[in-house]
Each structure stands twice: as C-alpha cells, then as structure tokens.
Amino acid sequence: MRALIKMAAVTGAAIAALAVLPAVSASADDGNSRANCSSGEICFWYDGTSRFQKQFWNTGNHGGNNFMDTINGGYRISNQPVQDNALEVTNRDTVCDVRVGNLQGGVWAWVTIPNNGERQFLGTINNRNDRHERIGPGCS
Amino acid sequence: MNLYVTRLVVAAAAVLVAAGCGPAERPVTGRFQHVAADRIAVEVFKADKLSQLGEQLQRRRVECMADRGYPQLAEAAAGGEGGSDLSSTLNATAPDFAVRSEVEARRSGFGQDEPRQAPHVLSYDKGFDETLERCTDEAAKRLGGDLPRVRADAYDLMNVVSVEVAGRIRTGSAASTFKALAAPLLDCLDRAGFRPAKSGVERDIDAYGLGVATGHLAGADPAPPRRVRGTVETLPAAPARAYVPTPAEAALAVAAARCARETGYAAKFVTARLDVTRQVIAAHEEPLVRLGERIEKLAARLP
Numbered sequence: 419m420r421a422l423i424k425m426a427a428v429t430g431a432a433i434a435a436l437a438v439l440p441a442v443s444a445s446a447d448d449g450n451s452r453a454n455c456s457s458g459e460i461c462f463w464y465d466g467t468s469r470f471q472k473q474f475w476n477t478g479n480h481g482g483n484n485f486m487d488t489i490n491g492g493y494r495i496s497n498q499p500v501q502d503n504a505l506e507v508t509n510r511d512t513v514c515d516v517r518v519g520n521l522q523g524g525v526w527a528w529v530t531i532p533n534n535g536e537r538q539f540l541g542t543i544n545n546r547n548d549r550h551e552r553i554g555p556g557c558s
Numbered sequence: 559m560n561l562y563v564t565r566l567v568v569a570a571a572a573v574l575v576a577a578g579c580g581p582a583e584r585p586v587t588g589r590f591q592h593v594a595a596d597r598i599a600v601e602v603f604k605a606d607k608l609s610q611l612g613e614q615l616q617r618r619r620v621e622c623m624a625d626r627g628y629p630q631l632a633e634a635a636a637g638g639e640g641g642s643d644l645s646s647t648l649n650a651t652a653p654d655f656a657v658r659s660e661v662e663a664r665r666s667g668f669g670q671d672e673p674r675q676a677p678h679v680l681s682y683d684k685g686f687d688e689t690l691e692r693c694t695d696e697a698a699k700r701l702g703g704d705l706p707r708v709r710a711d712a713y714d715l716m717n718v719v720s721v722e723v724a725g726r727i728r729t730g731s732a733a734s735t736f737k738a739l740a741a742p743l744l745d746c747l748d749r750a751g752f753r754p755a756k757s758g759v760e761r762d763i764d765a766y767g768l769g770v771a772t773g774h775l776a777g778a779d780p781a782p783p784r785r786v787r788g789t790v791e792t793l794p795a796a797p798a799r800a801y802v803p804t805p806a807e808a809a810l811a812v813a814a815a816r817c818a819r820e821t822g823y824a825a826k827f828v829t830a831r832l833d834v835t836r837q838v839i840a841a842h843e844e845p846l847v848r849l850g851e852r853i854e855k856l857a858a859r860l861p
Contacts, residue, residue, distance in 0.1 A: 451785060457687045458680035475680055512631055512679045513616065517647060521770065523736065524653035524763040527724030529717040530644065532709045542721045553643055
C-alpha cells in the first residue's frame with residue numbers, strides 16, 4: 419500500500435515535504451554523480467518518477483545514503499533516505515547481476531536483478547531495502 | 559499503475575494461472591517435495607545452468623564490444639574473487655550469525671570482509687552504450703533469442719519464491735514456529751546479560767540486533783570515478799578489505815554464536831526454513847517446471 423500511495427501522491431504538499439535540505443551521505447559511492455542511470459551504475463528510484471534517484475557503482479549498505487533530487491535539472495542531495503525507501507531499481511552494471519536485500523529476523527530476503535538495464539519494481543521488499551550486492555563470478 | 563507495477567501484476571497473474579487458477583494445466587506432481595536444503599538453487603531453479611548461460615552471454619558481448627573498438631570490458635574481465643551467487647539466495651540456510659565460530663564472530667561481528675573486486679567499467683559515452691545494447695542483442699541471438707526473457711522470468715520467479723518464504727517466516731503462516739525456536743536463543747542471550755536495544759518492542763531477533771553489522775571496512779574507499787563526459791572509464795581493481803565490527807557488535811556476535819550452538823538454533827532453523835521453502839516451491843511447481851524446461855533447452859545449445 420505504501421508503494422501505491424508513494425506513486426500517486428508526489429504532488430503539491432508532498433513535494434514541499436521532500437524539499438532539498440543539507441544532508442550528509444555516509445557513502446562515497448555516488449555512481450558518476452550525474453542524473454539518470456548510466457551504463458555501469460546500479461540505480462534506485464524513490465517512486466515511479468525519476469525525480470529522486472540514487473546511483474551506486476559498487477556493493478553497499480543503504481543506511482546513511484540519501485536520494486538525489488533532480489528537480490529543475492539539478493542534482494542535489496535531498497533529505498530522503500534510501501534505506502527502506504526505494505520503490506524501484508535499475509541494474510546497468512556491465513558485468514554483474516545485483517541482489518537487493520531486506521534484513522529482518524536475522525534473515526536476509528533478496529530480490530535478484532539481472533543486468534538488463536530495465537527499471538524494475540522491488541516487489542514486496544519495496545520500501546524495505548537495506549543493502550544491495552553485485553553478484554556472480556568476479557563480482558562483490 | 560505504471561508500467562512496472564503492471565509488469566509485476568502480469569507476472570503474478572501468470573503464476574496464478576499456472577497454479578491452476580485458469581485453463582487446465584498438468585497436475586502438480588510434488589517433484590520437489592524432497593529437495594535437500596542445499597540443492598534448491600540447482601535442482602529447483604537450475605541456477606547452475608542459468609549462471610553458465612549468463613556467463614556465456616557476457617563473454618560473447620564482451621568479445622563483440624572489443625571487435626567494435628571498445629576493449630574495456632575484455633580488459634576488465636581478469637576477474638575478482640568469490641562473490642555471492644544465487645545459491646546463497648535460494649538455498650535453505652541458517653542465519654550467518656548462527657553458524658559462525660566464536661573466533662569468527664569476535665573478529666568480524668555480523669559483517670563480512672570484502673573480497674578483491676575486479677576492475678569496473680563505467681560509461682559516459684553514448685557510442686559505448688548503444689554498441690553494448692547491439693552486442694547484447696547479438697550475443698542473445700547466438701545463444702537463443704529468448705535468453706534475456708528466460709533470465710528475466712527466472713529472476714522474477716526466484717524473487718517471488720524468495721520473498722514469499724521470508725514473508726511466511728516473518729509474519730505469515732510459519733511465524734509462530736520461528737518465534738518458538740528463537741526463544742531459547744534469546745533466553746540464553748538474556749542470561750549472558752544482553753537485552754533488546756529498544757524497550758517496549760516485541761522480543762525477537764531484530765529487537766536484540768542480531769545479524770546487524772554496524773562496523774566499517776578497513777582501508778580507504780576506492781578512488782571515485784573521474785567522470786569525464788564522452789569517455790569510458792575503467793575503475794581499477796579494488797583490493798580486499800577487512801570488516802571491522804564495533805566492540806559492542808563483536809561482543810553480541812560472540813554471544814549469539816555461542817547461544818546458537820548451545821541451543822541447536824541453526825539446525826532447527828534450517829529444518830523449519832526448508833519446510834516453508836518446500837511448501838512455497840510446491841505452490842509454484844508448474845511455472846518452475848516450465849521455466850526449468852526453457853533453461854535446459856537453452857543450456858543444451860551451449861558448446
């Protein structure tokens with residue numbers, strides 16, 4: 419339910435609530451630090467639009483990372499955390515598949531995403547994402 | 559609904575139809591009902607053949623890219639080490655914290671060292687991106703034109719099963735079983751002086767923080783990409799890095815490993831998780847069998 423509400427309600431007051439504020443990203447991994455999902459990147463999306471996005475080029479935990487806000491052609495860090503807050507993912511890694519995980523009860527639940535560049539719904543771990551990993555031979 | 563939710567709904571509908579909620583299909587045979595805990599990835603999901611197909615796809619498109627003047631993927635393919643694979647996602651295993659030795663737990667808490675990583679290719683060059691798409695299509699045609707679709711469908715089905723199993727364990731039909739088998743473990747932690755991190759929450763594995771890595775990786779982060787527009791950049795291989803737990807995390811991890819061993823938690827967990835996994839697999843038997851046939855057909859064409 420939370421996913422559908424997020425898709426429908428990024429308007430007006432909701433946008434104001436997502437205003438850009440100074441924020442700190444604990445991770446140095448920002449992909450290529452440009453908007454949109456480039457070849458080689460692993461990209462997470464806050465909702466069904468492309469406004470709030472976060473790119474990685476490596477395996478990583480989602481805690482301490484915030485979405486970037488691309489409103490008006492910009493690319494600035496927002497106050498929206500990535501952890502437990504992503505709806506969709508795109509895997510454009512040039513070598514590896516990616517799995518996205520939720521840790522609960524000591525057990526990781528993973529969804530695995532092939533590197534086909536398609537934007538995909540995170541399924542029932544949407545808004546429960548804690549980490550992603552590059553997987554396969556030579557990938558970690 | 560956007561395209562992506564539509565795609566999920568369509569996939570879910572296909573699973574329902576295959577499960578018997580539509581035109582008559584072959585009967586459920588229970589063929590996977592005795593699958594062993596460590597054989598689920600290979601026997602049910604054909605993960606080994608899927609990996610071979612994925613590797614061949616990658617190899618052919620890398621060769622294609624090199625032939626077309628983009629050698630970066632070939633040069634980077636010296637390979638890293640290890641890495642997780644589909645087995646660790648699909649097989650019925652115990653939580654990692656429950657199978658570590660106390661020595662491992664003291665050294666690594668709930669985290670893991672990061673192995674050496676292969677060079678990584680990032681593109682800011684439209685020519686590279688367009689050629690990669692064409693090379694991927696050509697590689698797929700040579701291996702079997704529907705390989706990308708088979709891979710995507712395979713991963714969709716793996717994800718449906720994986721998440722359904724986790725859901726049943728967490729809040730669904732098996733939740734009370736898992737809660738009961740965790741109780742002696744939590745009692746043991748209490749006797750060792752550990753308490754839930756927050757008060758007023760339900761007493762469970764998460765409340766105690768089991769399995770949560772709160773430390774850091776030693777060594778420097780890899781240098782960031784140079785990000786020059788119009789170029790293809792190969793990030794150098796990153797050296798292996800040790801994971802360093804916080805002292806509190808290490809202490810809890812050691813106690814968790816000891817308590818898990820004393821209460822037999824890991825074996826009980828695997829038995830219960832295997833039971834749930836077999837039930838979920840049985841509920842999706844038809845699409846799993848058909849998917850397996852499609853994978854076998856493509857794998858049979860491999861040299």
